[in-house]
Amino acid sequence: MSLARFALADLRAAWRQWVGAFVVLVTTAAALTCAVAIVVTADTLPARGLFPMNSSLGSLAGMNAGIVAVVGVVMVRNVVDQIVAQRRRAMAAWMLVGLLPRQVAIVVASQGVVVAMAAAVASTPLGVGAAYLALGALAGTVGAPAPPLVARPSALILPVLLLLGVTLLALRRPCRRAIRVDPALALRDDVDVEARRLSVWRVIIALLAAAGSVVGVAAAASAAQPDAAGGAVLGVLAAAALLLSALGPVLAVGVHRAWTALLPDRLVGWWLARSALTHTPQRIASVSVPIALVGLLPGGVQMLTDSMRDSQIASSGRATASGASLRDLLMVALLPSGVALVGASMALFMGGQRRDGELAATALVGATPGAQLRQVAAEALSVAATGALLGMAALAIVGVAIRQLLVPVFPVAVLTFPSTGFGLSILLATAICLVASLAPTLPMLMRPPHRAQLALGD
Amino acid sequence: MPSATLVIVAQPIEQVLGEVSGLTVVYGATTALGGVDLQIRAGEFVAIMGRSGSGKSTLLHCLAGLQTPTSGEVFLVGQALTGLGRTALAKHRRAATALVFQSYNLVPFLSVVDNVALPGAISGHGWNRTAALAALGDVGLTDLARSKPALLSGGEQQRAAIARALAGDQPLILADEPTGALDTANGHAVLDLLRAVPAAGSRAVAMVTHDPMAASYADRVVILRDGLVVGEVIGGGTAEIAAVLAQPGSAA
Numbered sequence: 276m277s278l279a280r281f282a283l284a285d286l287r288a289a290w291r292q293w294v295g296a297f298v299v300l301v302t303t304a305a306a307l308t309c310a311v312a313i314v315v316t317a318d319t320l321p322a323r324g325l326f327p328m329n330s331s332l333g334s335l336a337g338m339n340a341g342i343v344a345v346v347g348v349v350m351v352r353n354v355v356d357q358i359v360a361q362r363r364r365a366m367a368a369w370m371l372v373g374l375l376p377r378q379v380a381i382v383v384a385s386q387g388v389v390v391a392m393a394a395a396v397a398s399t400p401l402g403v404g405a406a407y408l409a410l411g412a413l414a415g416t417v418g419a420p421a422p423p424l425v426a427r428p429s430a431l432i433l434p435v436l437l438l439l440g441v442t443l444l445a446l447r448r449p450c451r452r453a454i455r456v457d458p459a460l461a462l463r464d465d466v467d468v469e470a471r472r473l474s475v476w477r478v479i480i481a482l483l484a485a486a487g488s489v490v491g492v493a494a495a496a497s498a499a500q501p502d503a504a505g506g507a508v509l510g511v512l513a514a515a516a517l518l519l520s521a522l523g524p525v526l527a528v529g530v531h532r533a534w535t536a537l538l539p540d541r542l543v544g545w546w547l548a549r550s551a552l553t554h555t556p557q558r559i560a561s562v563s564v565p566i567a568l569v570g571l572l573p574g575g576v577q578m579l580t581d582s583m584r585d586s587q588i589a590s591s592g593r594a595t596a597s598g599a600s601l602r603d604l605l606m607v608a609l610l611p612s613g614v615a616l617v618g619a620s621m622a623l624f625m626g627g628q629r630r631d632g633e634l635a636a637t638a639l640v641g642a643t644p645g646a647q648l649r650q651v652a653a654e655a656l657s658v659a660a661t662g663a664l665l666g667m668a669a670l671a672i673v674g675v676a677i678r679q680l681l682v683p684v685f686p687v688a689v690l691t692f693p694s695t696g697f698g699l700s701i702l703l704a705t706a707i708c709l710v711a712s713l714a715p716t717l718p719m720l721m722r723p724p725h726r727a728q729l730a731l732g733d
Numbered sequence: 734m735p736s737a738t739l740v741i742v743a744q745p746i747e748q749v750l751g752e753v754s755g756l757t758v759v760y761g762a763t764t765a766l767g768g769v770d771l772q773i774r775a776g777e778f779v780a781i782m783g784r785s786g787s788g789k790s791t792l793l794h795c796l797a798g799l800q801t802p803t804s805g806e807v808f809l810v811g812q813a814l815t816g817l818g819r820t821a822l823a824k825h826r827r828a829a830t831a832l833v834f835q836s837y838n839l840v841p842f843l844s845v846v847d848n849v850a851l852p853g854a855i856s857g858h859g860w861n862r863t864a865a866l867a868a869l870g871d872v873g874l875t876d877l878a879r880s881k882p883a884l885l886s887g888g889e890q891q892r893a894a895i896a897r898a899l900a901g902d903q904p905l906i907l908a909d910e911p912t913g914a915l916d917t918a919n920g921h922a923v924l925d926l927l928r929a930v931p932a933a934g935s936r937a938v939a940m941v942t943h944d945p946m947a948a949s950y951a952d953r954v955v956i957l958r959d960g961l962v963v964g965e966v967i968g969g970g971t972a973e974i975a976a977v978l979a980q981p982g983s984a985a
Contacts, residue, residue: 543854547843554842554881636840639799640852640897641827643820 282382285365286389292362293390295621296354300394301401302617303347303441306610308402308434310340313409315430320422332413334506335607342513342611344441346568349520350618351445353561355387357625359449359456360557367458380450387449391442395435402434413606473525480521484514492676496683504680505579511676512575515669516611519567523665524560531559531661544646548653551633558626559658562708565619566662567669569704572608574666574697575673581691582677589687608696616704619662620711623655627715634719644720648713655712659705670697748775749808750829750905750937751796756805758791758960765791767960768805775904776934778927780951781941782978788960789941790909796939797830797907798822810904827856831898833908833927837890839882839897845869846878849897861900868900869893872926888919895926906930908940912947924950945975 286293317333359366366379374382403424411421488511495507535549552559587594634647642650674690681688751773758766766788773779773796783789794800795807798814807814810829814822831852832838839848849865869878872892882890891911898906908927912920927938928950940951948954949971956964956977966977 540854540860546854546860547840550847551842633840633842636838637851637855638823639832639834639838640840641823641855643823645820646855 278378278381279385282385283389285382286386289362289365292358293386295625296351296358296387297390297394299350299354299618299621300391300438300442301398302614303343303351304395304398304434304438305401305405306343306614307340307437308399309405309409310336310343310610311434312403312406312424312430314340315427316410316422316425319425338509338513339610340437342516342572343614344437345517345520346611346614347441348445350565350614351442352448353618353622354625355446355449356452356557357561357622359383359452361629363456363461366453366456367461370456370458376454376456379456380453383453384446384450387442387446391438395438399431409606477521477525481518484517484521488514488676492679495680500684504684507680508575508579508673508677511673512572515571515575515673516568519564519571519665519669523564523567527560527563527661527665528556530664531563531658534661534664535657544649545653545657547637547650548657552654552658558622559661561622562619562658563662563665565615566659566701566704566708567666568615569612570663570666570697570701571669571673572612573700574670574693576607577693577696578670578674578691579677581693582681582689585689585691586681586685586687589689590685612700616707619704620707623708623711624715627651627712630716631719634716647720648716651712651716652709655709656705659701659708662704663701666697666701749773750775750810751939752808753792753796754806756792756795756807757803758788758795758800759803764960766802769960769962771955771962773905773937773939775937776931777953778931778938778951779940780948780954781939781957782943782948782954782974783957784943787957789957792957793907793909793939793941797832798826827852829903830905830907831901831903833894833898833906833911835910835913837882837894839890839893841882844879844881845874845885845893848882848893849900852897852901865900868896871899872896888915888922891915891919891923895923899926899930904936906936906938908938910941910943912942912944920947945978946971948974
């Protein structure tokens with residue numbers, strides 16, 4: 276049997292493990308299709324006329340596509356990483372029957388690409404539909420009729436190529452992890468507790484993002500124009516998202532450990548939640564970083580628009596600019612935030628599916644189903660709180676940039692905290708993560724306890 | 734008319750800690766247990782023996798309230814388990830029994846000492862790590878108290894599970910093949926620990942095993958075959974238990 280046929284046969288047998296990755300890939304692909312379709316459509320609009328937004332619309336959609344691609348790489352990597360962590364025993368068994376570590380990585384990579392291509396096909400109608408709705412909504416904000424969606428081959432091919440790039444970048448680390456699987460260890464202990472480490476790549480990406488932001492802000496500040504400030508802040512937001520994606524996974528574990536250490540151990544559910552999460556640090560990173568992104572993007576946009584409005588009021592007593600409405604925030608941040616939110620939910624959902632053993636072990640020493648649910652809920656809430664802390668830190672960086680840009684434009688620069696954009700996004704993300712955590716746990720708790728106990732021997 | 738004298742001799746009444754009565758468990762067309770009666774009294778070490786499929790683990794699971802019988806009654810430290818909801822059952826189980834399984838069932842993300850202290854913490858008594866360390870000292874695992882279970886050998890994990898059972902004050906310890914995954918030396922060590930539990934008189938151990946040597950540690954060996962109790966050996970050695978187990982019919 277060739278390696279390709281083996282990979283496909285294994286994918287057919289273990290397709291359930293890939294469902295989470297498929298969902299994240301479909302979301303990423305749909306967001307990319309939507310953004311690219313808007314860029315292509317904006318490109319055909321006249322510079323002046325019924326819809327005089329072609330330039331800003333194209334830039335906004337292009338920036339969205341870029342952020343979606345970055346966020347997509349992180350989310351897809353998280354879920355595929357989790358698949359590799361959960362399939363270590365299977366991979367060890369492949370190695371024991373003669374597969375080389377390199378071939379195991381090829382199997383993982385080819386399965387990832389196949390799932391990505393299936394996701395590309397499934398996502399096209401979703402992405403086109405989303406673009407149609409977005410154009411209609413954008414036209415509504417300026418009182419113009421919705422421009423017709425332009426159908427060009429490039430609008431369909433480009434998202435597929437972008438998704439392929441996202442997938443290949445995202446597969447790099449899981450494949451390296453698959454290569455490092457030690458059959459002896461994997462067959463003995465099914466849990467992979469490897470933490471994210473600071474690597475040269477993370478540092479390089481972080482430095483590039485920081486340098487890009489500083490240069491952009493400096494250029495916009497010297498221009499001293501509100502339009503330039505707006506463009507620069509969007510760039511800073513993209514850079515902050517990149518920074519968060521690179522350093523967030525490393526920082527998240529420390530932040531989580533630090534603040535949860537303040538919880539007293541007599542709160543047994545919280546203590547168990549803390550212990551469970553610190554035992555598998557990749558779970559903290561996989562969920563808290565996306566939640567931070569979900570808060571950062573709309574939060575940053577609202578911070579810019581509200582700060583400009585409030586600075587105008589503070590400087591001249593009246594405002595020509597309005598603050599960000601919920602609709603504006605959705606327009607700007609929905610696509611990348613949606614991808615991040617789906618990524619976080621899938622990471623929690625997939626992790627939750629493998630908890631029979633842990634739940635059985637606590638049940639057998641007397642934990643009631645209610646206590647077990649509280650522990651799972653505490654895990655979701657604590658990791659969401661860690662995400663909120665990371666998001667606030669990233670937002671503080673964006674705030675510094677916004678202040679730098681406002682000072683040359685307005686006599687009185689006011690920085691406004693984006694309570695709606697950040698707070699509502701974090702609350703929504705927390706609620707969804709809570710559901711994603713509890714959903715796979717409930718069926719386990721409904722089973723007869725001895726069946727859960729027997730699952731320990733799997 | 735001759736006079737009659739009534740002499741009353743006081744005898745200790747042993748408390749029944751676990752009891753099943755007319756216990757039947759049916760899986761589809763298969764009868765796992767076909768009307769079993771059994772009592773486990775305080776101060777007893779009872780071994781439940783039988784070949785694979787004889788229903789011994791099913792009996793232990795019913796006794797622990799982990800499995801609902803098709804019919805019959807289960808009493809755990811005076812409480813009938815029939816009709817108890819999941820939460821009430823979990824609370825009564827944690828107060829009445831400590832469970833030891835072949836697969837250790839240590840919580841993987843907690844240190845060994847926290848695993849031993851966990852039942853007390855879950856019961857609302859706090860993390861009594863001092864008592865947990867003392868229990869680990871009893872089984873010779875003080876040095877590994879801060880380690881995660883995955884770093885321990887099978888024998889060490891099983892001793893940690895025994896320490897967890899010993900650290901609590903539950904009157905009945907239920908053990909399902911506790912030596913099944915251990916080598917001979919570790920098996921003897923675990924059995925010695927279990928045999929010491931009922932010596933104080935207030936606690937009891939019920940152990941499922943298929944190994945006559947392990948069963949020889951018990952005060953009483955109950956033999957199951959095809960879901961029925963077919964015999965009982967009291968104070969027997971390995972050879973005697975093996976011989977009874979090998980008999981095709983009932984034995985006494």
